[in-house]
Amino acid sequence: MRNDNDALLVEERTADDLAACVRVLADVHAQGAYPLDWPGDPAGWLAPQALDAAWVARDAASGEVVGHVALCRATPDDLAAALWCAAEGADLTRTAVVSRLFVSPAARGRGAGALLVRRAAAAARAAHRQPLLDVVESDVAARALYERLGWRLLATARQVWDGGRTVTLHCFAAGGQP
Numbered sequence: 001m002r003n004d005n006d007a008l009l010v011e012e013r014t015a016d017d018l019a020a021c022v023r024v025l026a027d028v029h030a031q032g033a034y035p036l037d038w039p040g041d042p043a044g045w046l047a048p049q050a051l052d053a054a055w056v057a058r059d060a061a062s063g064e065v066v067g068h069v070a071l072c073r074a075t076p077d078d079l080a081a082a083l084w085c086a087a088e089g090a091d092l093t094r095t096a097v098v099s100r101l102f103v104s105p106a107a108r109g110r111g112a113g114a115l116l117v118r119r120a121a122a123a124a125r126a127a128h129r130q131p132l133l134d135v136v137e138s139d140v141a142a143r144a145l146y147e148r149l150g151w152r153l154l155a156t157a158r159q160v161w162d163g164g165r166t167v168t169l170h171c172f173a174a175g176g177q178p
């Protein structure tokens, strides 16, 4: 059971939140391996060109940022989006990519990750776009979360990233209708 101290809020990210998001991302990266390679410009990494919207999860009592998610337009590098489009005979404009999901190690297991993914997926659906994502195979907690939320595994594939690193990605589509 959750008490009041566990209460979380999800709000649209503002420019004022970016520094706190970078601090949380640094904790996530130090504790695990997300992102696999620490970006040279972390604030820029959180605001990619294809960004449509981003949200933060806050501890309701302290107002502190504990998590983050983004919703982006798909690019040709987004494998799940490409696979879904090929299967549906659709183009990338009917898709939206959930990305940049992370929760502070100290705030895990309180439902922030689920709240953030649901918020991003709901925004995609409201725009009549299918929510999709690629997750690196080593992000096991994230994969478990997507499956628990009813996302469907489309495929597992390898991809070569800029810099030459080869990664194995699980490609997921949110359940339900776009």
Ligand SMILES: CC(C)(COP(=O)(O)OP(=O)(O)OC[C@H]1O[C@@H](n2cnc3c(N)ncnc32)[C@H](O)[C@@H]1OP(=O)(O)O)[C@@H](O)C(=O)NCCC(=O)NCCS
Binding pocket: 028, 032, 034, 099, 100, 101, 102, 103, 104, 107, 108, 109, 110, 111, 112, 113, 114, 115, 133, 134, 135, 136, 139, 140, 141, 142, 143, 144, 145, 148
């Ligand atoms: C994935 C992540 C966002 C989940 O955040 P969270 O706030 O702890 O998530 P929630 O509290 O909503 O849900 C936790 C669920 O995650 C899963 N989970 C959490 N830790 C896990 C672990 N070590 N192994 C397997 N599953 C795990 C479970 O399904 C759990 O479900 P439960 O509530 O039934 O136990 C967080 O672990 C994280 O930031 N990971 C690193 C960043 C990352 O991998 N991002 C994905 C990019 S695609």
